[in-house]
Amino acid sequence: MLALLMLNILAYMTPNPDKTQIIIHLLSVISQNSAGQFFSSGHTNNWAVLVCTSRFWFNYRHVANTLSVYRSVKRLGIPDSHIVLMLADDMACNHRNPKPATVFSHKNMELNVYGDDVEVDYRGYEVTVENFLRVLTGRLPPSTPRSKRLLSDDRSNILIYLTGHGGNGFLKFQDSEEISNVELADAFEQMWQKRRYNELLFIIDTCQGASMYERFYSPNIMALASSQVGEDSLSHQPDLAIGVHLMDRYTFYMLEFLEDIHPASKTNMNDLFKVCPKSQCVSTPGHRTDLFLRDPGSVLITDFFGSVRKVELTMDAINLTDPIKQMEENPVNGEEQKEVYSYADQLPVSEIIHQKPKQKDWHPPDGFILGLWTLILLVFFKTYGIKHLKHIF
């Protein structure tokens, strides 16, 4: 009540630009209940790891799958710096693509999921099982740039999306290697031990996808798959102009579902489980929530697909010290004897012709040569005796 009174008084007293700041400030103070609900999931940042594991032009749909999830995730607020996108082959600028720099998800080229602002972190031959597991567990070589790392902490919610060709218990990477469900489960356990996630949502769109989440044993993991063991995930529709199938059914209907979500929506996971029933998908999507602590009905879609912007409320003023050090002023006048620079000669023919070959440093003879000569000398002196030495030298 007091706060509302203050709000009224301030509304008359302050100029406009600051008024909005104070009102937001006060509203957040007032609505402590919704703030509590806002932070109930316990996570403070969101990450996404989106992987397409198939190579070759006829696997266009897998790249389109991954890019459509990338697009939804970006739209709902996760920035590029928090998304690790791995595409095993390039479809957009492939020479067989009749419309370069585009990847379509709907036939008749309605929706270009590639867009104009895309950052692929791992592409082509870099998408391997080893790199994928290293990204998850964080064991990357020290010179790896930040955009290629999953820098999550124990308050991160991570969305992991895999698509490609798979089988009972494995997922094929680039037609040459596989990752098994046991390896994946162990990687997630490593992540749990190192406290690299708060909650994890694992979505997989491959044939027999449910086999990939059977072996998980770490807490706080929720998993969805596009088909059960023994079933194939099917593709949605071909486009006659491009000549290949554009999307897989499960991801197509999931994309339609996600297009209705906006950053403030309250849809929860139970709605995501209902996406693509058997009538639309032909395969039976499955999900697994027994490892998850919270009730799926209380988990918002935006907990994983969107991004939290944490606001810290403070009443104190902070003094910022000036971090920029005063630079030494160089004397501008004087120093007339500065050397004159010049451009290097691009093809100095005479210099090149007379360039001496690099003198290799003289190394003392190798151990082998030394040993050989010692042997020869020993044999010589053994046979002929030391007293002949003066005749030789």
Next chain:
Amino acid sequence: HVFIIFLKKIFRLKTKQPRGRRWEATEVKEAATVDAAADTQGTSAPETVVPSSVPQPKDDFQEELVIRPLHSGDIYASFQFRTLWDTDFMRENKVSHYRLFPKSLGQVISKFSVRELHISFTQGYWRTMQWGQPFIPSPPGAELWVWFQDSVTDVDATWKELTNVLSGIFCASLNFIDSTNTVQPSASFKPLGIGNVTDHSFLRYATLPREIVCTENLTPWKKLLPCGSKAGLAVLLKSEKLFHSSFHSQAVHIRSVCQDWQCKTTSWELRQTVNSVFDLHNSGQAKREWSLFKMFSRTLTEACPLASSSKLYIDITDNPQGEQFELSPATSLLSQAVVLGDRRTFSVYDLTQETTFGSVRSLNLLIRWKSNEGEMLRPLLHAERYVAGYGLQTGEIHTLMYNNHPYRSFPVLLLDSVPWYLRLYIHTLSVTSKGKDNKPSYIHYEPSKDRVKPHLLEMLIQLPPNSVTEVTVQFERALLKWTEYPPDPNHGFYVGSSVISSLVPSTVAMDTNSTRERPLFSSFFPCKEESSYFVRIYTEPLLVNLPTPDFSMPYNVICLTCTVVAVGYGSLYNLLTRSFQIEEPNPGLAKRIANVIRKMRGVPPL
């Protein structure tokens, strides 16, 4: 009490003025007013002197676009964005205030002690015979060459870290650059910026011919520009049109240049270039008519507010009276420049002037072709390369260099970097011109080491006038270990382009005054003498098939062996350990009933 707290907060909020983002030209008087303000406050609080009282190093941004209609009906568009900055990255105090120069590249320069950096991503191959010479040449795929400062102690380790960092900045797989495809040229690739010391141990050159260019490389490239892709010429860089072209190359060049004609102080120059050739037939046009909107799906509405100059040049040298094509809207500004050994005339559109945009406030250039005549001047130097031979064991690399000048001969420096799995037989190297042997005046050869480093062959050859010089070398293909094959080995393995650097005689006197205000496209390669100009040509990359094993064989072998072992051993084991028992055949129904009755009676069965 709460009311008082709120009042206090109001006052604090009032004094904290949010700084509006208004782009203003850097003018000296702005610094002077801040100086005056700082002086009055300086006496009271010496520790908190406003930092901008020290003059910040000046930076300058220029952008230009050159459009040159080619004789084949294609259009060559070359964008150049140049940022000049007078700072010193190599001093101890880290540079912390960045304005026009992108911070990510500035940090790369200071952390890795880079003297010069040139990186390019290209899709397509530049066809010299049909299109002439490009302003900025580049090979297909990705190419990176770097000169490090003298202070670097371990160049190879720094090179490895630099490639990793650049792969993150440009979203490319530059981390595949390692010792197996890096070479240290001994005479080519002299620094394009200023510098006297040229110890080639600080130079590294690598190329990835397989690297693709797509929107994910263009996006971070555009983010390095001061105006991004929001204003100026960069709004034309739309990926859907740029990648639908015959040739597309984007590059970043960083070097030190002279600040003025005296050249006593240097400044850092960052050039970002895009070269594209748009195909007439590709875009499905019936009549030969080009407009900015058709090429780029955008028109120009304003220059970048941070740019000191923003110009659009159209090459009208072949069109002195307007008989070849017609340009609209017409412009009266003309400019002449000597570039690539030729004096060319350009129509200039200055985008910093309001009048250029006319009443519709947008500039959509239209070029309408009238006639088909006109022969292109044959380029004086061009080259080809191909693999000859048959089978999967041996082959021959042929490099042909054409000198089309009628009476002058000139030297070329050929750099070949061949991967280790093509074992070159250097004793079969032969250089012939007009059928006779042509001995190179300088040969530098570094043999390869399996899985460690590639072959490096550098030769300085004098090309006789009006001739074809052929360089041939035989090679043998190596068998790789089965883990070393990429996932699609039947595609083949790429051999990077050869680089041919040459001083070609020019028909007009070149401008050696390097610091006068010149258009950007004519000032990329420094000019030391008037009679010739420096040119660099790249040949085609080669695609070579290596003997590929059948990767299903391990699986087949395991299946076959296990089957044979199971059947053989199983049969043997059964024979040795099985014991035989005689078993009564099944009795008939009557006998079985009788046996049951006898069992019930307690009598032994039949």
